[in-house]
Amino acid sequence: MDMDKSAQPKKKDFWGFPLTHFTYFFQWQIINGYLTLWLEQVGHLNGATAGMVFSMMAGISLLFQPAFGVISDKLVFKKNLIITIAVASMLIGPYFQWCFMPLLGISPTFVAIVTGIFLSFIFNGGVSVIEQYVQRAALANGFEYGHSRMGGSLAGMVASFVGGQIFLMAPNSIFWANSVMGLCLTLLLIFSDKIHMENAAAAGGTSDASLDMSQIGQIFRMRNFWILCLFYVGTSALYDVFDQQFIIFFKTFFDTAAAGTAAYSYMTTAQIGLEFLLMFPMPWLINKIGSRNGLIAYGVILAARIIGSALAPNLAVVIILRLLAGFEMPLVLVSIMKYIAGAFDVRVYATVYALASNFAKQISVFIFSTVAGNWYDSIGFQHTYMILGAIVAVVTVIAAFTLKKEDPVQAGEISAK
Incomplete structure (x- = not known):
């Protein structure tokens, strides 16, 4: 048969x-x-x-x-x-x-x-x-x-x-x-x-499907688009700013710069390896909890990691917190891709992704990099990290109450019946 x-x-x-x-x-x-x-x-x-x-x-x-x-x-x-x-x-x-x-x-x-x-x-x-x-x-x-x-x-x-x-x-x-x-x-x-x-x-x-500029223009009239931009500016952009001079902070826990550099290299390799391994189960996890919740979880973990680094009593805690980045990156990468597909018209997917997660982020990184650099010199790493972590926490709370829930079928989180 x-x-x-x-x-x-x-x-x-x-x-x-x-x-x-x-x-x-x-x-x-x-x-x-x-x-x-x-x-x-x-x-x-x-x-x-x-x-x-x-x-x-x-x-x-x-x-x-x-x-x-x-x-x-x-x-x-x-x-x-x-x-x-x-x-x-x-x-x-x-x-x-x-x-x-x-x-x-x-x-x-x-x-x-x-x-x-x-x-x-x-x-x-x-x-x-x-x-x-x-x-x-x-x-x-x-x-x-x-x-x-x-x-x-x-x-x-x-x-x-x-x-x-x-x-x-x-x-x-x-x-x-x-x-x-x-x-x-x-x-x-x-x-x-x-x-x-x-x-x-x-x-x-x-x-072959028609896509005119009026559809692109509608993006800027969407409240959820601006909330997503705010979330990326207040979380992912600050992650990059936090990361820019982290190696200098990390070296302060060592007697010599060479020892700090070598340890940083090993730690970064471990972090990327963890990121690679977690990429496999992460889609399953996001399908379970939803991509919006995945973004919020990313913000919570990032805020805890930045504030925790400011308060870390020793090197071991700093390393553990740093390795959490290996969990953060798969979390945000998978979540943002599914969220944009599920919360916006998929015909303007690339435009929303480019503007919310790249364009807005680049501008804020440019601004915050200079500001944070001045703070590092004037008030030190710990106090700067506390400020950055507090901003991430506040933005994450705002997003938790205002970011629109995605359509799980459109996002690919569940199969269409």
Whole structure:
């Protein structure tokens, strides 16, 4: 007797997507981990010029992110933009090998501007394109975004280790490693990442569906959008600010800077490893408690961790609190992807994600970084952490009472009947 075809399990075409995450975030980790060192040792840039590169990356991303969000919502599953970003990443090796030094000869300021725009296109702006594309694929294909994102966590560990080794052998090789990964990413997008278009409606329809600017404009009239922005500004942005100079605070518990640096490296590796492991069960947990509650739980844990670091009596407590970040990141990454899908019109998914979790966050990180830096110098780490932790706690309480409940079916937390 023939089996009922409808009873057969659907093929999810999953494995290309964690590899996509791996190839992209390997590049991300290499640039974030070793670009500063290369600019100093090979490019011979002073601190001000090197800082201008990163300032340009952050500043230009404020133009790329909203534009990429709108374009992504119009394209949906068409790969024009995402493949353009992947191809651009293939050019990182040639750019730093053959173009950077000649441009530096023209003007250090000019090379900082060009480099910042180039890298911002690929990373600071491009990250939301990659993330929303995989999340939409997860909704259409029926797999969990968090399981694909494990590829990104694994890439962080591998790139941190491999990047240091190849940098010592030949500094420019870190950029050629990016080009190789860019080629792999391009091939994956073209040949491997298959979308079940029969389920496209679950992820915002197809690119043939009309999406006009009036629908984009409606986002700004949604109370829940502004609450989500406030939540991200008051939690995730402050996480980044808290993290920026944490290594300096951490070293105060050691007799020598070298010992502190070595211990910090081991602790960070353990944290990323924990993040990787927890990415697997996290979608199950969020499906149980709901993505809105997952975001609130993230805020509670973050507030406790920042305030706890200020009050920590010894190194062991600081390390335990730091390792909690390995739980926080899977929690917020899975929750925000499901929450936006479940609480907003999925047709404007990429725009909401780009504006709420990237654009607003970048602006607040820029502002808070300067303010917190002054506080570190004037009132010390402990008092600054108390203030940052209190802000996170207040914002989390506000969100707990005002953030809209998501639709669990639309969010992919439960299956449609």
